[in-house]
Amino acid sequence: MSTKPTIQSIYTDGACTGNPGPGGWGVVVYFDDGSIHEMGDASQRTTNNKMEMQAAIAALQYFHASGQTEPITLHTDSxxxxxxxxxxxxxxxxxxxKKADGxxxxxxxxxxxxDELNSRKVNWQHVRGHSGNIGNERCDAIARSFASGKIPSLQQFSLTDVHKTLPSPVAKVSKYETNSTIIDTRTQEISTSTPALEITSMEQPTAQAAAAIEEKLPENRVEQLRNLVETLRIADEIAEKGYLITSSELADLMDVHASAVTxxxxxxxxxxxIVSRVRREGNQILWELERGDQLGGEDE
Incomplete structure (x- = not known):
């Protein structure tokens, strides 16, 4: 008699072009018998952080729907x-x-x-992005595909059908846990008309939204350029007026995580x-921006 496979680890990732702009998220679930379940979707206007969170929400909802009591490891590069x-x-x-600054x-x-979905059964694990980890790379590919308006073919595994697993060869989870060279173990694309469960979210992204994004790619590129110009204009104003900004504010401006700043x-x-650390106020580091191309009296 077949037994229900156990979720061993889950990888999540989010992507966004423009920030805000078209985005996507991806999730890859690895079972102890080598089976794989992939999820993802798109949102027409979102941010990178929202997509990272959306991916984690989908992963935890899937974990809860499985009814599994054994703990899992959730990997994210965020x-x-x-x-x-x-x-x-x-x-x-x-x-x-409220944050520390109010x-x-x-x-x-x-x-x-x-916060509601999280529990002691979930071990949050950071994985370095773009380091050759196949789980992270696959999530990134799914998320970026949706963000660009393309709908990738996803491997699907139904939690309700415990007698079926994906066609072999499928690499065991241990191969996906390493940061070794990426190996494409999928010899064919798997699809299903019955998803394992419905994923609900605050973003409510849909595959149809991804198709709509594809039709509007030229518009989106122009909009992304507008967003970029606005970001650079804000940076210029901060530099010109000598404003000091915190690490988190600088990270938002640069569209990176705060840790990448500090x-x-x-x-x-x-x-x-030129970005310079000025001083610390309480638990905040303050930074100053100065136009590097205008130092020494040279004009742009």
Whole structure:
């Protein structure tokens, strides 16, 4: 008699072009018998952080729907997501969803869902992105495909059909856990007309939305350029008026995680600006932007 396979690990990733702009998320679930279940979808206007959260929500909803009691490891390349769920959310809730600077926490709706779905059965594990880890790379490919308006073929495994597994050869989970060279173990594309479960979300992205994105790609590219110009204009104003901004604010401006800002040292270059660490106020590091192409009296 066949037994229900156990979820061993889950990989999640999100992608966004424009930030805000068209986005997508991807999830890959690995079972102990080598079976694989993939999920993903698109959103027409979103942010990278929203897509990272959306992917984790879908993964945890799938885990809960499985009824599994054994713990799992959830892998993500977003340190921001891990910190939100495992560290910061407790204080945010206690302070009425306010950050240390008194400003409201972004994406509270998604964070509340994540907090409700999270449990001690979930071991959050950071994986370095684009390092050859096949689980992370596959999630990234799914997310980017949806973000670009393309609908990828996803491997599907129904939790209700315990007598079927995906056609071999399928690599065992242990091969996916390493950061070794990527190996394409899928010899054919798998599809199914019956998804394992319905994924609900605050974003409510749909595959149809991805098709709509594809039709509007030229418009989206122009919109992304507009967003970029606006971002650069804001950076220029910050530099011109001598405003000091925090690490999180600088990370938002650069569209990176805060850790990517603080790990760069006291002074470095970003696009047209020299970014310098000025001082610390409480638990905040303050940064200054200066136009690097205008130093020494040279005009752009």
């Amino acid at each position: 340190e921001y997501l891990i910190n939100c769920v495992t560290k910061w959310v407790k204080n945010w809730k206690r302070k009425g969803w 400003n409201p926490v972004q994406n509270q709706d998604l964070l509340e869902i994540l 790990s760069r040292g006291d002074q470095w270059r970003w696009r047209n600006w």
